[in-house]
Amino acid sequence: MTTNHLQRAQFYLEHSRHDEAMQEIGFALGHDPNDAYARALLAFCLVERKQDDEALKQAQWAVHCAPDLAYAHFAVAYVQCEANRYKQADAAIREAIRIYPLEADYHALRAQIACGLRQWRVALEAAETGLQMDARHVGCTNLRALALRNLGQPDHAAVVLDSALAHNPENAYTHVNRGYAYLQAGDHRNALLHFREALRLDPGSAAAREGVLGALNARNPIYRLLLRYFFFMSRIPRGMQFVLLFGGWYVVNVASNVSSHNPGLAPYIVPVRIGYIVFVFLAWTANPLFNVLLRFDPLGRLALTRQQWIATDFMIFCLIGVCAGLAGWLRNGSDTALLILVFSAILMIPIAAACESRGPKRRLIFGIYAGTLALLSLVTILLTAFASGDAADPFFSATLLGFIAFTWLANFIPDR
Numbered sequence: 001m002t003t004n005h006l007q008r009a010q011f012y013l014e015h016s017r018h019d020e021a022m023q024e025i026g027f028a029l030g031h032d033p034n035d036a037y038a039r040a041l042l043a044f045c046l047v048e049r050k051q052d053d054e055a056l057k058q059a060q061w062a063v064h065c066a067p068d069l070a071y072a073h074f075a076v077a078y079v080q081c082e083a084n085r086y087k088q089a090d091a092a093i094r095e096a097i098r099i100y101p102l103e104a105d106y107h108a109l110r111a112q113i114a115c116g117l118r119q120w121r122v123a124l125e126a127a128e129t130g131l132q133m134d135a136r137h138v139g140c141t142n143l144r145a146l147a148l149r150n151l152g153q154p155d156h157a158a159v160v161l162d163s164a165l166a167h168n169p170e171n172a173y174t175h176v177n178r179g180y181a182y183l184q185a186g187d188h189r190n191a192l193l194h195f196r197e198a199l200r201l202d203p204g205s206a207a208a209r210e211g212v213l214g215a216l217n218a219r220n221p222i223y224r225l226l227l228r229y230f231f232f233m234s235r236i237p238r239g240m241q242f243v244l245l246f247g248g249w250y251v252v253n254v255a256s257n258v259s260s261h262n263p264g265l266a267p268y269i270v271p272v273r274i275g276y277i278v279f280v281f282l283a284w285t286a287n288p289l290f291n292v293l294l295r296f297d298p299l300g301r302l303a304l305t306r307q308q309w310i311a312t313d314f315m316i317f318c319l320i321g322v323c324a325g326l327a328g329w330l331r332n333g334s335d336t337a338l339l340i341l342v343f344s345a346i347l348m349i350p351i352a353a354a355c356e357s358r359g360p361k362r363r364l365i366f367g368i369y370a371g372t373l374a375l376l377s378l379v380t381i382l383l384t385a386f387a388s389g390d391a392a393d394p395f396f397s398a399t400l401l402g403f404i405a406f407t408w409l410a411n412f413i414p415d416r
Contacts (some may be wrong), residue, residue: 005031018045036066040075047082055079070100075108084359086116104130108139115146120159123147136167144179149181157181172202179211184231188218212303217290228285229279279344284407285352288315311355318351320342336385339396343377346403353410366410373402 005028012021022045028038039062056079070343073096080089092159093110100106114123124147130140142165148157161178168174192215193225198208217223217393282289288311294300295312304312321344328337350373355365378401383392 006038006041013041018048021045034065036062036069036072036376039065040072041077042077047079048319052079052083068099070096073099074106074109081109081113084116086113089113092292104131104134104137104140108137108143111140111143112341115143120147120150124151138171138173142173149184154181154185170201172198172205172208176207176211177204183214183218183227188215191215196202209303213291213294213300216294216297217301220290223290226282229283284349288312288352288355292316308354311352314351314355315348318348336381339381340383347374347377350406369406373399376402
């Protein structure tokens with residue numbers, strides 16, 4: 001009886017019918033509350049319903065009930081991976097593979113986790129091991145192509161994906177991966193074709209929807225340059241990303257100190273410094289900022305999610321502030337207008353980070369942070385305009401310190 005319930009639950013889970021799956025799992029657990037396989041299946045259902053904490057609890061309960069059940073460790077790894085806790089996920093999937101090394105799904109998940117850790121060689125090896133178990137495994141094929149692309153072998157990755165599409169042209173995941181391969185190669189037209197096909201096959205695909213937006217924005221040459229930077233940064237470990245960002249900031253500051261002692265170098269260094277500031281600003285705000293233009297594009301309007309629409313609303317509000325502040329400052333050199341210009345511009349960064357966050361906790365933290373900075377900015381502007389003396393100075397300092405702290409803290413808050 002229990003076996004029948006679990007077989008039906010597995011069927012429902014594979015077809016994304018989570019309510020029916022959970023009902024069958026409930027019947028099975030009613031017969032045996034310590035059924036490890038049922039607990040593991042329940043964990044998968046809960047992850048799909050965004051109940052990550054409860055999902056992890058169920059997966060760990062499954063491991064407790066049956067420490068030698070590879071599927072239980074697989075469930076723990078999957079839950080941790082979905083929560084972006086890749087190190088914990090890696091330990092769990094290694095244990096699952098140790099217990100049962102012949103399951104392609106386990107190697108595919110290990111490859112996915114390695115991709116999350118930017119360990120591209122490990123990802124490639126895991127995907128290729130999984131393909132030895134199942135030569136047509138969709139997950140392993142796509143992760144192998146992703147690893148090859150990030151190891152500097154885009155042509156080989158393209159061959160892998162084209163071969164996969166030849167065998168199964170109706171797989172949305174492969175179309176998404178092929179689209180990103182085209183996008184990385186600078187071919188946004190073919191990328192858009194594959195993303196649209198992926199959306200046709202799977203209208204709920206968030207990756208395909210984001211790909212459509214990226215391909216549409218890539219029509220802009222400035223965004224294409226930023227895409228090259230984004231793809232480059234995605235290939236290197238997070239620690240190295242931090243080193244590069246810090247190194248760029250340090251070099252620009254050293255160059256500025258040099259120009260202050262050697263005025264003759266200023267005409268060469270000042271444009272570099274301005275370019276660096278603009279580049280960093282766009283690196284933070286590119287997606288919501290360019291999405292503003294997509295509000296006027298028929299396909300772009302359809303691809304934008306509600307969260308992205310809200311982000312563009314905030315961007316438009318800030319852009320109005322930038323334009324108004326710039327106009328006022330050019331007209332009469334007003335300090336108040338200059339503050340409106342500067343604060344409207346820098347507020348785009350925490351607003352963009354909040355709206356672009358996938359995890360609800362990160363989105364809430366950044367939203368509160370952005371709101372606090374906005375309030376401090378408003379108080380600073382009002383005191384500068386209507387108060388006398390140095391009343392605005394403490395608020396001005398607090399706003400700038402808060403913004404600087406945000407650009408550092410954002411690198412350490414996980415997106416979950």
